[in-house]
Amino acid sequence: AQKVTQAQTEISVVEKEDVTLDCVYETRDTTYYLFWYKQPPSGELVFLIRRNSFDEQNEISGRYSWNFQKSTSSFNFTITASQVVDSAVYFCALSEARSGNTPLVFGKGTRLSVIA
Amino acid sequence: NAGVTQTPKFQVLKTGQSMTLQCAQDMNHEYMSWYRQDPGMGLRLIHYSVGAGITDQGEVPNGYNVSRSTTEDFPLRLLSAAPSQTSVYFCATRDTGSYNSPLHFGNGTRLTVT
Numbered sequence: 001a002q003k004v005t006q007a008q009t010e011i012s013v014v015e016k017e018d019v020t021l022d023c024v025y026e027t028r029d030t031t032y033y034l035f036w037y038k039q040p041p042s043g044e045l046v047f048l049i050r051r052n053s054f055d056e057q058n059e060i061s062g063r064y065s066w067n068f069q070k071s072t073s074s075f076n077f078t079i080t081a082s083q084v085v086d087s088a089v090y091f092c093a094l095s096e097a098r099s100g101n102t103p104l105v106f107g108k109g110t111r112l113s114v115i116a
Numbered sequence: 117n118a119g120v121t122q123t124p125k126f127q128v129l130k131t132g133q134s135m136t137l138q139c140a141q142d143m144n145h146e147y148m149s150w151y152r153q154d155p156g157m158g159l160r161l162i163h164y165s166v167g168a169g170i171t172d173q174g175e176v177p178n179g180y181n182v183s184r185s186t187t188e189d190f191p192l193r194l195l196s197a198a199p200s201q202t203s204v205y206f207c208a209t210r211d212t213g214s215y216n217s218p219l220h221f222g223n224g225t226r227l228t229v230t
Contacts, residue, residue, distance in 0.1 A: 009156070033216040045206065045221040052216055091158065097215050101147055101166040103174060104219055108158035 002027045004094050006107035013082050014115050021077040021110045023092030029053075031097035034068065034075045035104065039089040051075060053097075082114045118142055122207050122222035129197040129229045137192040137225050139207030147210040148190035149219070152176065152203040159206065165190055166212065197229045 003026040013019045025034065036048040049059060051068050059066045063080045079086050089111045093104040123138045139148065149164035151174075161174030165184040179201060181193040194201060204226050208219040 006158075035218055043204070044223050045208075045219075047218040047220075050216050050218055093159075093219075095216075101212055103149060103161050103164050105161070106151075106159040108156060 002029075002032075002094050002096055002105045004092050004105055004107035006090075006092055006110050008110045009108070010111045010113070012113045012115060015084060016081050018078060018080050019082050019112065019114075021079075021090050021092075021112065023075045023077065023107060025073050025075065025092070025094045027094060027096055029096040033095045033097060035093040035095070036066065036075075036077050037091045037093065037106075039091065039109070040085075041087070045091075048077075079112075082112075084114050084116050087112060087114045120207055120209055120220055120222035122205075122225050124225060125223070127225060127227050129194075129227065131198060131229060133197050134193070134195050135197065137194075137205055137207075137227070139190045139192070139222060140188055141190075141207075141209045141220075142188065143209060143211070143220065144187060145209035145220070146187065146212045148184065149174070149208050149210075150180070150182065150190070150192045151206045151208060153206060153224075154203050162192065162205075194227075197227075199229045201227065202229045203227060 005024045032053045034051045038046045065078045067076045089109045091109045092107045095104045096102050121140045146167045150162040151159040160176045163182040165171045204224050207222040211217040
């Protein structure tokens with residue numbers, strides 16, 4: 001069975017600090033997909049990134065970066081020089097690769113508060 | 117394109133009442149799903165559908181019914197609302213042509229059952 005654990009329930013940082021959100025997953029499949037979503041205070045769910053299990057390259061997009069490590073079953077998300085607009089709940093999700101019809105399983109989310 | 121449209125945005129029900137949460141999409145996605153979001157619980161899958169006429173249960177299906185008569189619509193029915201069903205409900209679709217396609221979410225329906 002697949003499972004996603006986001007152990008950090010809430011994190012609070014001061015603006016311009018770097019912050020890492022942890023995501024640990026469990027799956028028996030050798031091929032799977034990982035996702036990060038952002039939910040700002042307005043409530044909508046915004047897709048940020050996806051990663052295939054066979055692609056362990058880290059990814060950087062502006063102030064955001066993602067570190068995928070199969071050896072530790074982790075897919076961590078780092079925000080560099082955090083800003084108040086980064087305040088949101090962030091969800092990590094996993095989908096096994098049996099088909100494009102496999103449901104996504106979400107972690108419980110990490111609430112990030114960035115204080116000015 | 118509107119994407120994924122959920123109606124209503126807000127709803128208050130009394131215990132025992134029934135209602136249908138609507139979800140419509142114009143992206144021609146075969147896959148549609150319903151999640152509920154509760155504080156500290158993340159997003160939990162209620163039901164999903166991989167195409168018209170096909171539905172399946174998720175993690176928390178009890179108390180909810182679904183049907184999929186068209187590609188565009190995937191309504192969620194509460195037959196007899198209970199306070200435990202107070203939650204924010206999200207409909208989400210996915211392009212099944214690609215194994216790693218992300219979910220596209222509607223803006224949610226906030227339901228309160230008193």
